[in-house]
Amino acid sequence: MRLKLSQIWSRWRGDKPPLPEQFTKPGSGEFAEVAPYYDRLMSAVPYKSWVDYAEALLQRHNRQPRRVLDLACGTGRVGSELIRRGYQVFGADLSEPMVRYCRTQNPPLPAATMDASRPALARESLDSVVSLYDSLNYILDPPALQSCFAGVWRSLADEGIFIFDLNTALALRAGLFTQDNLRGRDPLKYSWKSHWYPDREICRIDMWFRWEGSGGPHEFEEVHYERAYSESEVKHMLAAAGFSAITAYNGYTFKPPTARSDRIFYVAEK
Template sequence: MSNDQFTEIAPYYDDLMMGVPYGFWVDYVEALLERVQFTAHSVLDAACGTGNVSEVFSGRGYDVVGTDISEGMIEAANAKNSSVTYLVQDMAELNLDRKFDLAISLFDSLNYIIDVDHLGKAIKRVGEHVVDGGYFIFDVNTIYALAHHFFDQANLAPGRYPHYIWSSEYDHQTRICTVNMTFEVLDNGEPRQFKEVHLQRGHSLEELEQMLIDAGFVTVEILHAYRFRKPTRRSDRVFFVARKEGSRKEV
C-alpha cells in the first residue's frame, strides 16, 4: 500500500462514508452464510478501516476482532470504545493467535493490496486464522469497474463535508488504478484541503480463486455484489464466498 492513503482522511472517514449502508452489507453477509447453512459466532474483520462493519457485527452479538494496516483508521476505530478489539496489522503479516468462524474483508480492501505476492500471503494469513469449515467472505472492485473509471466521483454539495474530487487512471498493463483524491474538510469551521493518492489493482477472478486454493480454501460462490446471481462481464463489484477446507468441530 502506498503510504499516503488512509492517513489524513482517517479522522474524516466516517463522515465520508455517511451514506454507506453498512447494516445492509452485514445483512447480505448473513444471508450468504444462511445460503451455505453456516452459523458463525466469531468474526475477523480484516482491513476493518474505522470499524464500521465490525461494529454492526458486534451489535448483532458476534465476537469481533478488526485489523487494519492504517494506524489512523485503527485510532478512529478504537475511539468508538466498543467491545471490538482493533489492532494495527498488515493482512499479510496477520498474527492473532486464534481462529475465527468467519473472516470478512469488505469495501474493496483487497484491491488495495497491489503486489500479487503480498496478496497471496495476505489470503494465506487469513486462512491461518479461519477454523476448518469456516468461511472467508470478501468483495473486490472488478477490472471492469477500475478500467471504466468508477472511481471518478465528486461531492461538492454545500454543507456536506468532506468535499472531494477523485479522478482515476487505469493502466491496462499493470492493472493498477491510480486515484488522485482531493479532499476539503472543515477544521474548527475552517475549510482545509489535502490530497491522497490511492492505488488499487484489478485482480482477476481466476487469480483470486487460485490464491484461495493455495490458502486452503474452496471457492463456493462468486456473486454479483448484493445479489444472489453470477457476475457478468460488466459487474463492477463481486463477492467471494470461500470455505476453509476440513470440517468444523462443533463446540
C-alpha cells in the same frame, strides 16, 4: 497544502500521473489524513445492508460463526455492526489513524494495526474472516494477496469461512472513483480523479479534500491505488491457499458474476 485552481484544472484536463515502478511500502500515505473524515465521507454507505448481505451469505453457506475478524476494518463500521448483532469481533487494518476511530464506534470495535498481506493471526483462532468494501483491492502485488489468503486460511478453524468483495477491472477501468462534491453544501469537499493503467491492472486515484467545518479550513491530498484481480485469478489463489469450496457472487445477489459485474463477493470455505 492548498491546491491551486490550476492544479485542479490540470487534473481534469486528464494529465496522466505516473505509476510507481514498485510499491515497496503498502499503504504509505493512504487512509492517514482522511481518517477523521472517513465516516462522514461514507455517510451514504448502507453498512447495515452490507452486513445483512454478509449474514445472508453465511446462512446460505450454513455457517454460524462466533469469532469473527473484520480484516481491513477501516474505522470499524462493519465490525461494530457485527458486534451489535451478537458476534465476537476483532478488527485489523494497516492504517493506524483508521484503527484509532474504531474506538469511537457504537459499540466500539477492538482493533489493531496489521498488514493483511502479512497476517499475524493465531492458527485456527477464528470462525470467520470478513473483509468488505474493496479493501483487498489495495493489495497491489499478487504474491502479497496470496500470502493474505494463506494467512486467513491458517487462522480459520475447521469449517471456517472467509467473505470478501473486490472491485472488478470493469469498475476500476470505468473511472468509478472520478467524482467530486464541489457543488454541494457538505463542509467536507472532495475532488477525485482516477487513472487506469491496463498493463499493470492498477487504478491510481488522486484525491483532494478540503474540510470547511469547525477547526478548518484544512486541505490535504491522498493518492490511493487499487488493483483488479480477475475472478479466475482470485479463485486460483484461494484454492492454492487451501480453501476447499469457493463461490463468487455478483455483488449483493446470489447470482454468479457476469462480464458486467463491477463488484464480486467471494465466499471461501475451509
